[in-house]
Amino acid sequence: MKSKGIVTALVALTASSPRLRQKVWQWIYNKIARRDASGKFIFMNYGYHDEQVDSPLSLQPQDEPFRYFAQLYNHVVQDIDLHDKDVLEVGCGRGGGGSFLVRYKNPRSYIGIDLSDRAIAWCASHYPFPNACWKQGLADALPIPDSSVDIVVNVESSHCYPNMDAFLSEAARTLRPNGYLALCDIRLTSAIEKLDTALTSSGLRLLKRREITSQVLHALDHVSQVRDAQITSVFPALFRKAVRDFAAVKDSTIYNMLKSGEMKYISYLLQKRDSLHEH
Helix, strand or coil, X not given: XXXXXXXXXXXXXXXXXXXXXXXXXXXXXXXXXXXXXCCCCCCCCCCCCCCCCCCCCCCCHHHHHHHHHHHHHHHHCCCCCCCCCEEEEECCCCCHHHHHHHHHHCCCEXXXXXXXXXXXXXXXXXXXXXXXXXXXXXXXXXXXXXXCEEEEEEECCHHHXXXXXXXXXXXXXXXXXXXXXXXXXXXXXXXXXXHHHHXXXXXXXXXXXXXXXXXXXXXXXXXXXXXXXXXXXXXXXXHHHHHHHHHCCCCCHHHHHHHHCCEEEEEEEEECCCHHHCC
C-alpha cells in the first residue's frame, strides 16, 4: 500500500493544534500565490461536473478554461438568488469564484475574505469591480458588521479552519434574518458526522445536504491533465508531488481517497431564522 505522504503528515501534524493547521494552510496558499504570478490558479477548488444535467452552464469564452471550477460555485448557490443581494465569501482564495459570482450572479455587493494576504493583494489588483472589495481576515473573527449580508458563500475552505463552530457562529452573526449560508467542502469520511453535527447545532436551519463526491471526481477527471501540466510549469520538482496531492489531480492521494470512499465531498444550504416570526 502506498504511503499517503504529505496529506497524512499534514493531518497528523495539525490534528492536535487547530491554530497550527491554520498557519500551515496560510503558508501553503501564500506559497502558491508567490509561485503563480501568471494566474493559472485563480480557482483553487476541485470542480464539479454533473453528467445528468441537460443544459450546461453558459459561460463567456474567456471563462471556458475554468468551466468545472465555476460549476462548483454555480452548484453551491443554485437554489438561491444572488441578484441585488449583499454577498460575503469566506475563503475567497485568488478570486476566481468571486469574479464568477459578481459577473454572472449580479449581487448588489460582494466582499471576499481570505487568510492569505498575498491572495487578497492578487484579488484587489486583478478584480477591481466597483461593487466588490477584498479583505484579509479570519473565518472565526470576520471583519464584517452584524446582520450586514444576505448570503455567505464558503467553497472548499472550511477544512482549513481551526474552529468550525466559531466560523458558523460568525456566519450567523453577519447574516441578516432569512439570509443563507451556502457551503461545500471535503472531509475524511470519519469526520462527516462531526461536520453534520456542527451545522445542525449552529442555530441555522439546514435546508439541503447533498453528497457530491462523484460529481467532484468527474470534474477532476476532466481537469487533471491540464492542472498537472500547470503544476509542472509553475512549481519546482521538489514541490510538485505535494502540490499534486493538494490539487487532487488524478491518482494523487486525495483523489484516490475520494475514489475509495475514505473522503467525501458534501454541499449544504442553511438559512438564518427570522426570530421575529418564530413561534
